[in-house]
Amino acid sequence: MQLSIWCCSSMYKLYPRAVQAKTRELSMKRLTEKKKNIVAVVLILAAAALIVTGVVLGQERSVLTKAIRICMECVGIG
Amino acid sequence: MGIQAVAVLIQNANFKGFFTGKIYTGATKKVCVPGLNCYSCPGAVSACPVGSLQSFLSARTFRFPYYVLGILLFAGALLGRAVCGLLCPFGFLQDLIYLIPFFKKNKFFLDKYLRYLKYAVLLVLVIILPLCIPLTPTFCKYVCPSGTISGILMAIVNKSIRPQMAALFHWKLIVLLIILVSGLIVWRPFCRYLCPLGAFYGFFNRFALYRMHLDTGKCVDCHACAKACKMNIDPSKIPNSMECVRCGDCLRSCPTGALVMGIRGNTAAVSAERKES
Amino acid sequence: MKKRMALLMAAMMLVVSVGAGCSKKEETKKKKKVTKKTTEEVEDTSDEETDTTKETTEAPQTVNGDFQPEITFSITDRDGNQISESVFAENKLTMINFWEPWCGPCVEEMPELEKIYEEYKDQGFAIIGVYSTEGMEEDVESVLADAGITYPICFYTSAFDPFQTGYVPTTIFVDQNGHVIDMSDGEKTVVGSKDYNGWMQIIKQYI
Numbered sequence: 001m002q003l004s005i006w007c008c009s010s011m012y013k014l015y016p017r018a019v020q021a022k023t024r025e026l027s028m029k030r031l032t033e034k035k036k037n038i039v040a041v042v043l044i045l046a047a048a049a050l051i052v053t054g055v056v057l058g059q060e061r062s063v064l065t066k067a068i069r070i071c072m073e074c075v076g077i078g
Numbered sequence: 079m080g081i082q083a084v085a086v087l088i089q090n091a092n093f094k095g096f097f098t099g100k101i102y103t104g105a106t107k108k109v110c111v112p113g114l115n116c117y118s119c120p121g122a123v124s125a126c127p128v129g130s131l132q133s134f135l136s137a138r139t140f141r142f143p144y145y146v147l148g149i150l151l152f153a154g155a156l157l158g159r160a161v162c163g164l165l166c167p168f169g170f171l172q173d174l175i176y177l178i179p180f181f182k183k184n185k186f187f188l189d190k191y192l193r194y195l196k197y198a199v200l201l202v203l204v205i206i207l208p209l210c211i212p213l214t215p216t217f218c219k220y221v222c223p224s225g226t227i228s229g230i231l232m233a234i235v236n237k238s239i240r241p242q243m244a245a246l247f248h249w250k251l252i253v254l255l256i257i258l259v260s261g262l263i264v265w266r267p268f269c270r271y272l273c274p275l276g277a278f279y280g281f282f283n284r285f286a287l288y289r290m291h292l293d294t295g296k297c298v299d300c301h302a303c304a305k306a307c308k309m310n311i312d313p314s315k316i317p318n319s320m321e322c323v324r325c326g327d328c329l330r331s332c333p334t335g336a337l338v339m340g341i342r343g344n345t346a347a348v349s350a351e352r353k354e355s
Numbered sequence: 356m357k358k359r360m361a362l363l364m365a366a367m368m369l370v371v372s373v374g375a376g377c378s379k380k381e382e383t384k385k386k387k388k389v390t391k392k393t394t395e396e397v398e399d400t401s402d403e404e405t406d407t408t409k410e411t412t413e414a415p416q417t418v419n420g421d422f423q424p425e426i427t428f429s430i431t432d433r434d435g436n437q438i439s440e441s442v443f444a445e446n447k448l449t450m451i452n453f454w455e456p457w458c459g460p461c462v463e464e465m466p467e468l469e470k471i472y473e474e475y476k477d478q479g480f481a482i483i484g485v486y487s488t489e490g491m492e493e494d495v496e497s498v499l500a501d502a503g504i505t506y507p508i509c510f511y512t513s514a515f516d517p518f519q520t521g522y523v524p525t526t527i528f529v530d531q532n533g534h535v536i537d538m539s540d541g542e543k544t545v546v547g548s549k550d551y552n553g554w555m556q557i558i559k560q561y562i
Binding site: 058061062065066068069070071072073074078 | 455457458459460461487488489490491521522523546547548
């Protein structure tokens with residue numbers, strides 16, 4: 001175990017600095033890119049759940065009513 | 079630009095309304111579009127998310143707006159402020175106005191501080207005041223320029239609403255005029271300083287599935303993107319800033335193609351991932 | 356990669372299919388609800404509003420040759436009274452006020468309308484309030500209770516469609532012959548709310 005670590009670290013030291021930095025950057029970036037996508041998908045699923053809840057409660061009809069009968073003061077006319 | 083024009087036409091496909099002066103009453107108005115398109119526009123075939131949200135918050139009996147919030151969250155997580163850049167009709171209008179040759183000044187001292195105003199608009203005019211004062215959608219009533227334009231369009235065709243246009247409408251006309259005139263000088267002033275939707279979607283820019291990807295391997299730090307950016311962002315430092323409306327000017331100005339917009343970026347990280355799998 | 360895309364597609368399909376499925380169900384539910392409501396209104400006895408002196412009969416009291424109602428309808432108000440186009444013949448002027456319980460100006464003008472109603476109901480003036488929002492009955496109750504409304508309030512019916520401007524509040528005036536009166540600007544509908552004096556300016560011409 002210790003031998004392999006020593007091997008790795010010495011190999012690591014031989015690696016050019018720039019490439020080391022880039023690999024670190026890439027591995028960090030890879031993680032956050034994936035994480036970001038996961039967050040997005042989770043949010044989309046949460047959004048779907050909210051929409052379904054709203055539809056079950058009949059809220060889309062409520063949206064419809066206010067969109068087809070315009071309250072004039074509400075849109076700043078009259 | 080093309081996508082924006084198509085989006086405006088789709089969201090306002092009720093062309094008949096511009097001749098009859100009657101608003102569309104079909105079932106598609108159950109759905110809110112993600113951008114600012116007032117449902118009082120004679121052509122509108124959908125509902126406005128901000129207006130719908132306020133009507134739920136301001137009702138005499140409070141009902142949590144699951145449906146509208148779900149739509150907003152969906153659009154945010156999928157597109158973030160790409161809604162602003164691709165779908166919002168009022169954003170498109172500001173883009174067109176900026177094309178008019180005039181004195182232009184995008185960077186000025188107050189710009190950075192005025193950007194915070196839109197969060198206040200979101201918090202106070204869209205959420206807090208409608209909750210506190212029943213039956214009063216404060217943002218729609220006193221500010222929204224999309225509604226003012228819809229009102230003007232409707233008044234041209236339908237004379238029965240003209241007598242109603244009194245002090246409140248005159249105030250909104252002043253607001254609209256200020257926004258449009260400053261739009262000649264500053265790019266998208268409403269989006270920068272006032273839009274509550276932009277404030278909301280901005281939070282999603284970092285995570286949205288459709289977002290900007292910066293390939294640091296290709297970036298040569300020439301700052302062409304920062305110079306091209308009309309929102310005063312440096313995309314080579316912050317590709318997914320909350321202020322970015324995804325207009326794409328930076329992508330087009332990048333000499334090495336380090337900036338990419340999409341669901342899966344072309345970064346070295348992603349290609350390394352692909353090699354592994 | 357592929358898994359993520361598949362997950363995303365599945366999520367989108369779920370949303371679309373649920374949305375489509377639910378909206379269809381909602382429409383049939385809506386029809387059932389409306390018929391339920393009218394029967395409920397007839398059976399409703401726990402109304403705190405005082406019953407109006409205006410009771411409506413099926414046949415008009417005086418049938419003169421000019422009575423040609425532009426609107427024919429038969430609806431029940433919240434007190435369970437049946438109202439039809441005969442109300443036009445029974446009054447010199449009938450005012451039909453379209454309102455919604457979520458519309459600020461509509462709710463604000465209702466106390467003014469109530470004031471006018473109480474003053475002129477004995478002089479042949481009638482008002483009917485019509486709203487079309489479903490699922491907000493508590494709001495309707497609270498609006499009516501707060502404003503102390505005693506004139507009949509009914510649910511919308513498609514008989515009023517020709518006078519639907521798409522705006523609320525909208526008001527029309529009907530004379531004794533069932534003819535919808537043309538206003539000064541040539542329009543039959545008055546769009547927007549008015550205060551007491553604003554309405555009296557119009558009503559005084561006919562009462």
